[in-house]
Amino acid sequence: MNLNTPRRSILQGLVASAIVIGFDVVGRSWVTSANAASIFENIPQLDGTLYTDSETLVNASVDFGNIVHRQPIAVLHPGSIEDIVQIIQFARTHQIKVAARGQGHSTYGQSQVEAGIVINMSTLNKIHFVGTDRAIVDAGVLWSQLLQQTLQQGLTPPVLTDYIELSVGGTLSVGGIGGATHRYGVQVDNVLELKVVTGSGQLETCSQLQNRHLFKSVLAGLGQCGIIVQATVKLIKTATNARVFELYYDDLAVFTRDQRLLINDERFNYVEGQLIAKDTGGWRYLLEAASFYSPPNIPNNNFLLAGLNYTQGTEKIEDKTYFEFLNRLASTVAFLKSIGVWSFPHPWLDLFVPNSAVESFVKKVAASLTVADTGQGAVLLYPVKTQRFQLPLFRVPKEKVTFLFSILRTAVPPDSSTVTKMLNDNRRLFEQNRDLGGYLYPISSVPFSRNDWQQHFGLFWRKLVSAKRRYDPDNLLTPSPGIIEASAPKQETIT
Structure with missing residues (x-):
């Protein structure tokens, strides 16, 4: 099917090979050329394609988490930004919910919408400009695609997530954290300007200097x-x-102390860490760090390792190209896909743990955590500086340092009882961390109530609800997280 046919009314119903030409307001269903006797309203002309075939709808009801399944009534593959403007205006007229979907890497149905319209942003994927200090890209561009182009000019985005096959728009909607965050903040802290289609169907340009309120309402604003x-x-x-550098530790407190040292003196470009299961049971701790260089200048290992108290003789040091390092998960993902595990449910948990409580919290979790509890998924633990975070909707503890603690679970076996147990564990650990002053990173698989969201956003709750009323007055956008109901207070400014 040609997705580039210009300016045509194009909802293709593949089941009956009929063109959908409108929307039945009373029956709330699409009208095709085969049943056009009913009264209907024409859909807007589009540059892309609006699909209603069962295969496309089912695909849009599944994400990487494969836990929550909400089926839309249509999926838009936009051919232009104007398509998104048009479809949101149409959806607003008929009170149809809308959600944007990047690579579908959410874990708890965050980008799904029951009986609504999913906008598949992957077709909006042009890199418009790469300059000496910035790039202008469509939201559907993958970070890997942008990186491959910028590297040709010796440039890189400051922060990249560990998995770089994610879309720009997707990670900017949640935050975007990685091993360089201790130096540069999260990805939303490295945005100069946005183009945004609001819930009222308006295309707006915003930045720190122009339309600042919208800028701060959208970055890490969960759509x-x-x-x-x-x-x-x-x-x-x-x-x-x-x-x-891969450095192993047997003591949690020594491990976290060295991690703090490294993010404070910034001797490495990249700092992360993991809990590694021991064959005899229990866990060891892996400090992962990288120093970026261009020959003939090479890193000084003695300087980089000075003062660290890892277990001597366990270290592993390896040189890679910059792209090979950042793309290091590609082979693992390919293997998981080849054996079918990639499609298993993934009840991920991502928490920001206060620095003051991290040893006691992680020690308690690790004491009962087993490989079966993770499905052999990675368990991450690494610190970042909260002073690097500039956007109010990216929520972290009120301490100078916080640790990202992630249990990247895979449900093995992939049945409902395993998933339920993992979700219950996630909720329990979330509550324990919350009571210590910690926060959830909202990419997680944790059932959340409106009260949970209100607590999560804290002093910014009323400001977010007010911004929702201002920019999405009919409460159409991204309903699945269940953050905001239709009612809202008077407008307040997010600062």
């Missing part, structure tokens, strides 16, 4: 106030190589 359609992101000069 509540608008759909990011284009972003201008920062670029910095990069090296060609990475020297990667």
Whole structure:
């Protein structure tokens, strides 16, 4: 099917090979050329395609988490930003819910919408400009695609997630954290300008200097106030190589102390860490760090390792190209897909744990956590500086340092009882961390009530609800997280 046919009314119903030409307001169903006797309203002309065939709808009801399944009534593959404007205006007229979907990497149905319209942003994927300090990209561009192009000019985005096959719009809607966050913040802290289609169907340009209120309402705003359609992101000069250090620890307190040391003196470009299961039971701790360089200049290992108290003789040091290091998960993902595990349910848990409580909290969790509880998924633990975070909707503890603690679960076996147990464990650990002053990273699989969201956003709750009313007055956008109901207070400014 040609997705680039210009300016045509194009809802293709593949079941009956009929063109859908309108929407039945009374029956709330699509009208095709085969049943056009009913009274209906024409859909807008589009540059892309609006699908209603069963296969496309089912695919849009499944995400990486494969736990929550909500089926839309249509899926838009936009051919232009104007398509998104048009479809949101149409949806607003007929009170149809709308959600944007990037790579479908959410774990708890965050980008799904029951009986609504899903906008598949993957067709909006053009890199418009790469300059010396910035790039202008459509929201559907993958970070890997942007990186491959910027590297040709010796440039890179400052922060990349561990898995770089995610869309720009997707990660900017939640935050976007990675091993360089201790230096540069999260990805939303490295955005210069956005183009956003609001829930009222208006295309707006916003930045710290222009339309600042919308800018701060959308970045890490979980899709509540608008759909990011284009972003201008920062670029910095990069090296060609990475020297990667893997250092093992047997003591949690020593491990976290060394991690704090490394993010404070910033001797490494990249700092993360993991809990690694021991064959005899229990866990060891892996500090992962990388120093970026371009020959003939090479890192000084003695300087980089000075003062660290890892278990001597366990270290592993390896040189890779910069891209090989950042794309290191590609082979693992390909293997998981080849054996079918990639499609298993993934009840992920991602928590920001206060620095003051991290040893006691993680020690208690690790004491009872088993490989079966994770499905052999990774368990991450690494610190970041909260002073690097500039956006109010990216919520972290009120301490100078917080640790990202992630249990990236895979349900093995992939049955409902396993998933239910993992979700219950996630909720229990979330509540324990919350009571310590910690926060959820909202990419997680944790059932959340409206009261949970209100507590999560704290002082910014009323401001977010007010922004929702201002930019999405009919409460159409991204309903699945269940954040905001239709009623809202008077407008307040997010600062």
